[in-house]
Amino acid sequence: MTSSLHAHVLSGCSPSPLAHYLKGLGVLRLVAEQTDSSARGAWRDERFVLWTRLDREALLVFFLERYAPTPMLTPWNGGSGFYPNDNRTGFQPIADSKAPRFEEYARAIAQTIALIAGAEAAPKDDAKADLLTRARATWRGGVLEWLTAATVLTADGQPRYPALLGTGGNDGRLDYTNNFMQRLVDLFDPVTGAPRPTARTWLEASLEGTPGAGLLDSAIGQFMPGAAGGVNGSSGFTGKAQVNPWDFVLMLEGATLLRVASVRRLDSSELPQAAAPFAVRSVAAGYGSATDADATSRGEIWLPLWPRPSSLQEVRGLFREGRLQSGSGRATRAVDAARAVARLGVDRGVQAFERFGFLERLGQSNLAVPIGRWNVRWKAPPPRARLLDEIDEWSDRLRRAASDRMAPASFKRLARRLDDDVLAVCRDDSPERWENLLRTLAITEDELARRGRTTAERGLSPLPPLSPGWLDVLRFDHPEVRLAVALASVGTPYWVTGPARRELGTIRAHCLPLDGPPWRPRFDRGENGLRRSPRVVWRSSSLWEDLAAVVLRRALESKQHGLGHLALMPLVVPRLDDLVSLAFGRLDGARVSELGRSLMALRWDELGNSNIPRFEDPQGSIDLRDVPAVLQLFLLACAPRAEVSVPGKERADVPKLDTATLRLLHGGRVAEAVERAARRLRAVGVPVKFDRGAGGPELGRRLLAALALSPGERVLGRIHQQISRPKVPPAPAGAHEE
DSSP states (O other), X not given: OOTTOEEEEETTOOSSSHHHHHHHHHXXXXXXHHTXXXXXXXXXXXXXXXXXXXXXXXXHHIIIIIOOOOOXXXXXXXXXXXXXXXXXXXXXXXXXXXXXXXXXXXXXXXXXXXXXXXXXXXXXXXXXXXXXXXXXXXXXXXXXXXXXXXXXXXXXXXXXXXXXXXTTTEETTEEHHHHHHHHHHHHXXXXXXXXXXXXXXXXXXXXXXXXXXXXXXXXXXXXXXXXXXXXXXXXXXXXXXXXXXXXXXXXXXXXXTSOOHHHHTTTGGGSTTOOSTTEXXXXXXXXXXXXXXXXXXXXXXXXEEOOSOEXXXXXXXXXXXXXXXXXXXXXXXXXXXXXXXXXXXXXXXXXXEEEEEEEEETTTEEEEEXXXXXXXXXXXXXXXXXXGXXXXXHXXXXXXXXXXXXXXXXXXXXXXXHHHHHHHHHHOOOHHHHHHHHHHHHHHHHHHHHXXXXXXXXXXXXXXXXXXXXXXXXXXXXXXXXXXXXXXXXXXXXXOOTHHHHHHOOGGGGTSOEESXXXXXXXXXXXXXXXXXXXXXXXXXXXXXXXXHHHHHHXXXXXXXXXXXXXXXXXXXXXXXXXXXXXXXXXXXXXXXXXXXXXXXXXXXGOOGGGSOOOSOTTOOSXXXXXXXXXXXXXXXXXXXXXXOOXXXXXXXXXXXXXXXXXXXXXTOHHXXXXXXXHHHHHTTOOBSOOOOXXXXXXXXXXXXXXXXXXXXXXXXXXXXXXXXXXXXXXXTXXXXX
16 A cells, blocks of 8 residues: 555445445445546445545545446346336346447446347246356356356256345345345436436445435345334334445445355255355354244355555455365354454454344344354464364264254253353353353263153264363363362263273263173163163252262273272362362262263263363362361271371271162161271271261262262372371389379
8 A cells, every 4th residue: 555545434334234234334335336446445444445545535435436237137036127017117228228328238238138038927937047158158247246246056046045135136025136226216317327416425325334314215125124114113103214225335335345166066965055255054042132943044244344555356266165164174164254353264354243134024034133242262273262162073963853843842942041051162262161062061961861762863963082182171160160060070980900990991981871892882782762771860850869879880880890899080180179169068969960960971081191271289288177087087087098108106907898888878877887887997006986877868868879979099098098096105114193
């Protein structure tokens, strides 16, 4: 750019509504093509800025005196002006015009009249496809640009229509091109081409966003919902449409930049109604008014906002490429587009995308509704943005199953919730957002297991193996999160070897009916759905009930394999104060349960020793006097170890597994369980200070649940020291009682 260029802040061209976005493109395109090839455009501060050699007056004069409209025709549509019953108030004057500005338009109309060869009505089906094919072969110039923005032919020659321009340049009974010609006649005398007296006032209002008097009661279609009129369209119950004719004209001039044919000719069948650049399948998620019906609408379009002044050629290149990259493929759904934006899947200096959904509102009216702004990260995306790739295939299968009209309502609800959470993570990758996503994954997996027959019929699977990177998205400053991570890491202790280790597996085996190797898990299917297994005892009733059931089941299996201790040990050692909160119900059990269930899918074997989260207090600063003695007693008596290291001693034995103690706790007979555990500790040389306790069924099950998360050996050694009765030193020689 040079200092001779003028910067015009076009306040009437904003990113939203869609009509105003397209209007900004139209201004750049027309100025660059017809008067100043050095023109540049950019989006700044919610406005389109045009740099051109034309000053304000010269810019206005260009549009009023020299602008030549792009020929836009839709002879394949009824109402286009080519057939006897069509409105011809704009069509005929332009067809008959000798004015230079309408010369190309009149020539295109004459050529098209010859093309339809006297047909009395718009063609249908194969005849319509044939007309589109012949038009594509014979049209040239601006009218061909319009055609390739309004339609696309698939590889087998069938027409498809991008939602941006309705169904081939019309929306229901509204034909865009016929209305375009009517608006041109409102602005210009078709005989002389001179501007009408009101054309300048309307132009200033359209470009600069100033109030304009005398707006027309005419249709604008889906592009500007606020000006469409109808119910609540004014201060009364209903209102007329209020349209500036320049808005309509410049809007369609800008739409021709979004050409389709060279972008998605080969795969347009995948997106039959949303094949325009940056168009994706719709997802009813990520905005407050979303409903399930929105997911079956005509798709979405994510329109780019770029802050750097760009030439028309550069903007054409952006829309010609017309893609967002998600992972190794092109984004075809709104969730993919959000992921692409979050991970910098675009590289042409785009700052953000304005998201529009083509939704049904006001009855069956299709409107381009703005549904959010998505910012592009300028720096390299964090590695956690790639975590979503790991659940991509799994969530895709769920969405396909949920889209079946016979699918359970719960599948539809959870698929939408999953999309909401993925979109939320892409917009704001805070730990809270990631935690919500993980909890939704667990709830969804649990529902799949509950709906065993449907899950089996649709070939759905449990969560795939997740990389340890999912731990990096969490914040460990809440006991629920720390306990969830410890819970998810529970598996067979290191001292169990051979077939027993493989057969016992991790805690996940007690939550889901699983089959197949850990790196490719699948549901264990039977004749009537998912197979019922006595190993699966997790019922998602409450955290404490489920953990208590897991401890009892694993104790039984430990005995069956001839093991002397409970074969259930967390890889991530929990903090003792967190275990106190668990045993006495001082936390959100659902949060621990749901987050822990999803994290059970982690590939824990890939965590190196240095990468394992460390929650246990290595300095021993937690005062054991603050830990209830009854909890300390059971943690030591039922520890999944044969011995522990006690401060000041070499090693100390731990009692062997006693299922009777566990059953007493589950039955709420806490006093008897305390007495039995104390007796067994004394039998291995631990002089326990007490052997009495009290508590009901709730406390018993919570204490039992806490045994699934045994603390580390260091803590168990301190507990051993704390609950032991101190030895009385021998009396000195010569001492005697009085």
